[in-house]
Amino acid sequence: MPISSALVCVRCGARYPTDHFAQDCPACRTIGAPANLTVAYNSVPGDGFARDEAARRPASMWRWEAFLPASASEAVSLGEGNTPLLPAPALGLGDVWIKDESRNPTWSFKDRLASAALTMARRFGARVIASSSSGNAGAAAAAYAAKAGLPCVVFTFLGASPPLMAQMRAYGAMVVVVEDKADRWRLQTAGVRELGWYPTSAFFGPVVGSNPYGMEGYKTIAFEIAEALDWQVPDWCVLPVCYGDALFGMWKGFEELKALGWIDRTPRLVAAEVSGSIAAAMASGEPMPPDRPRNAPSIATSIGASQGTVQALEVLRRSGGAAVTIEDDELARWVVTLGAREGIWAEPSSVAPFAAIERLRASGVIAADDRAVALLTASGLKDTSVIETALPPAPVVRGGLPDVMKALHGVYGFTDG
Ligand SMILES: [Zn+2]
Numbered sequence: 038m039p040i041s042s043a044l045v046c047v048r049c050g051a052r053y054p055t056d057h058f059a060q061d062c063p064a065c066r067t068i069g070a071p072a073n074l075t076v077a078y079n080s081v082p083g084d085g086f087a088r089d090e091a092a093r094r095p096a097s098m099w100r101w102e103a104f105l106p107a108s109a110s111e112a113v114s115l116g117e118g119n120t121p122l123l124p125a126p127a128l129g130l131g132d133v134w135i136k137d138e139s140r141n142p143t144w145s146f147k148d149r150l151a152s153a154a155l156t157m158a159r160r161f162g163a164r165v166i167a168s169s170s171s172g173n174a175g176a177a178a179a180a181y182a183a184k185a186g187l188p189c190v191v192f193t194f195l196g197a198s199p200p201l202m203a204q205m206r207a208y209g210a211m212v213v214v215v216e217d218k219a220d221r222w223r224l225q226t227a228g229v230r231e232l233g234w235y236p237t238s239a240f241f242g243p244v245v246g247s248n249p250y251g252m253e254g255y256k257t258i259a260f261e262i263a264e265a266l267d268w269q270v271p272d273w274c275v276l277p278v279c280y281g282d283a284l285f286g287m288w289k290g291f292e293e294l295k296a297l298g299w300i301d302r303t304p305r306l307v308a309a310e311v312s313g314s315i316a317a318a319m320a321s322g323e324p325m326p327p328d329r330p331r332n333a334p335s336i337a338t339s340i341g342a343s344q345g346t347v348q349a350l351e352v353l354r355r356s357g358g359a360a361v362t363i364e365d366d367e368l369a370r371w372v373v374t375l376g377a378r379e380g381i382w383a384e385p386s387s388v389a390p391f392a393a394i395e396r397l398r399a400s401g402v403i404a405a406d407d408r409a410v411a412l413l414t415a416s417g418l419k420d421t422s423v424i425e426t427a428l429p430p431a432p433v434v435r436g437g438l439p440d441v442m443k444a445l446h447g448v449y450g451f452t453d454g
Pocket residue numbers: 046047048049050051062063064065066072
């Protein structure tokens with residue numbers, strides 16, 4: 038595995054020591070575009086590693102240790118990664134594949150981040166893990182902290198999704214509820230600065246992204262996609278985007294494969310967002326996505342932030358990508374469509390890529406014969422609200438088969454024979 042030699046600003050390239058994982062780039066902050074740091078290595082990641090060797094290694098994202106900041110033998114792992122890439126012909130969206138991250142240990146893509154972040158937490162001698170998340174990031178941090186044998190504090194707020202709250206508590210995390218969302222960051226910042234708590238999530242604003250070591254885990258999504266397609270990369274990768282951690286990580290992963298000559302080009306990346314913040318910056322050319330508060334919260338709670346990040350914007354610009362702003366009615370429709378046609382139940386945020394692909398195919402940005410991969414970030418069990426509101430309640434039937442047939446016809450429009 039390569040040795041991390043510095044943390045580097047994702048925007049300006051300034052270098053910082055390897056233990057500056059709890060801060061952003063001061064240089065970019067002074068010009069109003071605070072930017073995350075990313076891991077730089079003292080050798081080319083993957084150099085000397087044979088492309089086909091990863092397939093023979095034990096099943097987890099750590100079979101790509103040649104690209105990661107720690108070795109498989111020291112990893113805090115629950116068998117994350119190795120998720121399937123499934124063709125989705127029944128969606129009517131053309132050549133579309135689904136990278137189904139709901140198959141991860143805590144049923145979301147955040148396990149890749151948590152596995153890499155907790156592995157490095159042990160390396161840095163962290164005593165306490167801290168996360169500000171009402172969602173998948175908090176659940177993943179809790180599970181991997183448990184696996185690492187470290188206490189974990191998760192700051193959340195009143196009104197968080199009940200299944201996610203239960204999930205964090207089930208992994209033994211010390212969940213703290215605050216009344217005002219903004220207090221989560223204030224309190225976690227105090228824990229990090231005053232007590233040395235190790236942050237896995239974003240915890241100050243404007244947000245720059247998550248723990249740089251954790252983000253290295255997202256590179257493995259790119260590796261798995263390229264491997265599954267026999268090293269023929271898709272034309273487009275489309276992601277639900279909040280702060281753009283996975284967007285940046287996947288882009289970095291594809292760039293590393295291209296540098297090794299394993300692939301001959303990199304895909305264009307698309308951010309499917311609900312605020313319109315990144316799309317506004319793409320249009321204006323500004324270095325920092327603007328704050329775009331909504332009148333009402335989106336049903337896509339996992340990507341509900343009102344302001345995008347510099348790291349997400351940089352990836353779209355460098356990859357020739359695009360940002361698409363998605364509405365709630367599209368999300369609800371795609372949750373139902375995906376479940377009924379492809380047998381995959383996703384949380385509302387996770388279907389944003391399908392709505393984005395639908396629009397970009399219609400506008401011709403994604404050409405009719407282009408191949409697109411949609412990143413499906415988390416399971417529908419995380420948030421069941423769409424199913425409860427978008428579909429009719431199941432009928433209660435008394436009597437015999439004629440009554441069943443009557444109910445099937447009346448509620449579902451189904452006629453047999
Ligand atoms: Zn910078």
